[in-house]
Amino acid sequence: MSIFDGLAAVEEEILKCMKCGNCQAVCPLYQESRREPAVARGKIRLAAAVLEGKLEPTDGLAERFALCLTCLACVASCPSGVKVDRIILAARTVLTQKKGLPFIKKTIFTGLSRPRLFDLGVKTAARLQGLLFKNIEPGKMQPRFPIGLELRRIVPPLAPVPFRDQVAEKHTVERPVATVAFFTGCMTNYLYPEIGQATLRVLKAHGVDVIIPRLQHCCGAPILYNGAADMALEMARSHVDLFGGIQADAIITVCGTCGEAFKHLYPELLEDIPRYSERAREVAAKILDITQFLHKLPFNPKLFRAPELAVTYHQPCHLGRGLGVVQEPLFIIRSIPGVNYLPLKEPARCCGNAGSFSLTHYDMSYQILTRKLKDIEDTGAQLVVTGCPACRMHLTDGLTQEQMPQKVVHTVELLARLLEEK
């Protein structure tokens, strides 16, 4: 039984919680609201109440379970090793089955789950976005109307040409040391093609052949995290088919959440489906974040040169605590001559974006971001490096609104910029 079959699958996890409350010390949402339902311990009690039949799956309950960043901070610090994220996902799945999704989420997810239609829709939207958004400066827009986004929110424009349409499917170098398949993720494809281009350049510079399968689409994580497992099933299957059929040494991701989808969620989701469970695990075993892969190659710092540059690094939740990629990005950043790494006080604290959470709870999301901005300011760094497009978007939003001068880039973009032209 998987977590996507409901709460019974996580009964042991629920029982393991000894209610010590240690999660209070690390939960960003609890620290803002200081209310027990916000913290893991409270939500676990609610999940137990549902299991015991003491609580009905109400809208109110769905709202309580929506109030979680799935930043995994509680999981990392839980003395009893409770996998809180699994309980949250199981509960959300039950609640979504019973109560359905809010309209805006349902619309988006239905779109995401129909790859061809989605691609067409985004491309059309890219042409028309000027009607709904005004340009602030290159790479930054603000909504003209409240279209499900806060008016003050700064977002990147949709790329006129998505990344996967900009590049060929296969890229070969002379005497390759490895071949990888690149899963780009939606944000890189439609919002930040420069992250995709950077990945390609850096991999090629390291002598790696890259395949960017045309037929890839959304990983489905946003849907799974919102409890709509049934909608994501086909997405998972098609990716397992697609990437399972490619001869590659590794599958590269540039977003911790996409990586998590392949590595942890697909095997869980496809666990009981005969032909898929095995292959899902094989595909999962090949998933590596770009920094992990480069670090293993090994990374060649001689390819890069920085004019004195002071950078800091924000650790994305799903990359760090989710995939366990903590040291590799730091190792890479610090090994480039000229780069001066100035650590954040709490590098691993959630920035507050949390995917669709920032759509539905923007105020709280921004409140959490405010702490991160203060931390960034304290480092004195000029550039914020991070390993996740969503964090990048959120940090840029905050820095712009607060009129702070720091810029944000993905780790691999930093590398591509510092790559010495040969």
Place this chain on the structure above:
Amino acid sequence: MSVAQAIEALRRELGKNNVITATEDLFCYSYDATADLPEQTPDVVVTPENVDQVVKVVKIARQFRLPIYPRGSGTNLSGGTVPIKGGIVLSTLKMNRILEIDPSNLTATVQPGVIIQDLNNAVAPYGLIYPPDPGTVATATMGGSVAECSGGLRGLKYGVTRHYVMGLELVLADGEVIRYGGKTVKNVTGYDLVRLFTGSEGTLGIITEIIVRLIPAPQARETMLAGFSRLADAGNAVADIIGQKVIPATLEIMDRVTVETVENFAHVGLPTDVEAILLIEVDGIPEVVKSEAAAVRQVIAKNGGWVKTAENDEEREKLWSARRAALPALARRKPTTILEDATVPRSKITDMLLAVEDIGKRYNLVIGTFGHAGDGNLHPTILADARDEEEMERVRAAVEEIFRAALSLGGTLSGEHGIGIAKKQFLPWEMGNPGVQVLKKIKQALDPDNLLNPGKMVDLT
């Protein structure tokens, strides 16, 4: 007069943002960190922002005869915050300002919802510390820890919460606001009510402001790990260290069950061929630290143990992480963790360790014992599964025997976790019925209508 009217009144006086009534939310205030206790949801949760609002809550509670259950972070281990009679849970978490740090008087004034660690962070730049450090420093509130008179790892040398509380502001059950004590080191004006309210578990008044004593941070420290092949040797070493007139800041013990479990789960490099280990830290002026550490090493050798000294911060941190992993690691072995708190005079620590070991064997239970050996405060931790009713019966019987053992050695039911619901029925064992009567008279005098945290510590009927 109904609960609905009371809620109406609370909303009017506190604003609707400070009054929580959704069923889903109330469930999250039905428990604390205590295992194996009944849970109960309150009728309403209030989050007052200042003392005036606390007074209003008390007045409304009086008018509508609803009990009030004060609550900080809900991390206590005696059922102190479970609203067993329904009514109002009063959360102090919105009263979380550090009002003043006064380096010339070495005091800090805080609201009850301040987290202990936040106070420590705030006074660190002054070179000061607030020593009481329960395992929950990062989560527990000042109000909750004063109400429980929490102890912690440094009790032996630095004492417990009551040794640092100098003044209190409280709202009494009749709605009056009173202040006792203050910033003076000396104060014998009237009965020592600051001490009475410290450790009163929310049954006598609601704490709304606390003045605490701070001390200079120690200049140097040395941390050592000692291993013993017999449990009794470890216990005797504890007594001997103190016999040598060395008072370590920390003197912690972990028995074999705990050590093995920690090593299995956390892999911190602990030896697993021991019956017990001690973690010892001496601190103070550098020269004194040196000579005390030397004395400690001698005592350990004399008792047949080996010792390893942390050479740098990294090694020290490693030893500490082993100690911090004790409860977590134990908690992972089985779903239900019952953490006991029986305490004996430290000269009896060996007897108590052996008694617990024996009780575990007789009831066929896994008990890991660790704790603050230096002050006689052990935490025998019973690992069980709440779904196994037969096993839970054995757990309850074993807990009673642990209490009896501690009392027969001249100890106490609870060193630092409090009485609450969990140990209420055992009070007569320690203080006799006449002793319990005195508690009741105090409760009767201050809260005749039994409005404040009813059902905890003593029952009025």
